[in-house]
Amino acid sequence: xxxxxxxxxxxxxxxxxxxxxxxxxxxxxxxxxxxxxxxxxxxxxxxxxxxxxxxxxxxxxxxxxxxxxxxxxxxxxxxxxxxxxxxxxxxxxxxxxxxxxxxxxxxxxxxxxxx
Amino acid sequence: xxxxxxxxxxxxxxxxxxxxxxxxxxxxxxxxxxxxxxxxxxxxxxxxxxxxxxxxxxxxxxxxxxxxxxxxxxxxxxxxxxxxxxxxxxxxxxxxxxxxxxxxxxxxxxxxxxxxxx
Numbered sequence: 627x628x629x630x631x632x633x634x635x636x637x638x639x640x641x642x643x644x645x646x647x648x649x650x651x652x653x654x655x656x657x658x659x660x661x662x663x664x665x666x667x668x669x670x671x672x673x674x675x676x677x678x679x680x681x682x683x684x685x686x687x688x689x690x691x692x693x694x695x696x697x698x699x700x701x702x703x704x705x706x707x708x709x710x711x712x713x714x715x716x717x718x719x720x721x722x723x724x725x726x727x728x729x730x731x732x733x734x735x736x737x738x739x740x741x
Numbered sequence: 742x743x744x745x746x747x748x749x750x751x752x753x754x755x756x757x758x759x760x761x762x763x764x765x766x767x768x769x770x771x772x773x774x775x776x777x778x779x780x781x782x783x784x785x786x787x788x789x790x791x792x793x794x795x796x797x798x799x800x801x802x803x804x805x806x807x808x809x810x811x812x813x814x815x816x817x818x819x820x821x822x823x824x825x826x827x828x829x830x831x832x833x834x835x836x837x838x839x840x841x842x843x844x845x846x847x848x849x850x851x852x853x854x855x856x857x858x859x
Contacts, residue, residue, distance in 0.1 A: 630783075669832060669850035670784065713783050727772065727797060729848060731783025 632732035649714030658717040745851030766835030
């Protein structure tokens, strides 16, 4: 079983649609959670961190459910420029840790927003 | 450009040859990471440095792989006796560990070095 699992998609949605991605992680010791965005043949870029209380950044909302080990990303009012692969990422590093800094990535969910 | 830079951007080599990649982190970032990404997969962690100390190594980092960060600034990743299975994108990332901060610091990725082993 992969440590971080995502539906690979692709999700094909029209402009303006709302789309949700889900992710599950297997290691209950995971401490930090993120969504990264990766455009084709480019490097991953941090989209947002994910907190237990949920957080929002413009059209993007991320949720974390530690009990279910589940992370979600909601994109409202999709734009053509949102087309990319969205990577769910977890990290075991906690306060004061110098080790366990590795980010563990899911395989990504591909989103294609169509005009 | 003050982001993470990597050199070369592309490398084609024959099986059995040695290759070396370089990563220059964001200035003043004390942590540096190497990841490998194959088509259709997310990046996989290889190793991590804090300053010049190599603090974490993945099982993926076989004895043909070696990474260094001699002065705590740029880093090199060498692959000896390359195999076709080494073909991948090699990504470098850096972050700033702030002394009083906890949890995970944000990792910023470079553009990667795409390796093709023939």
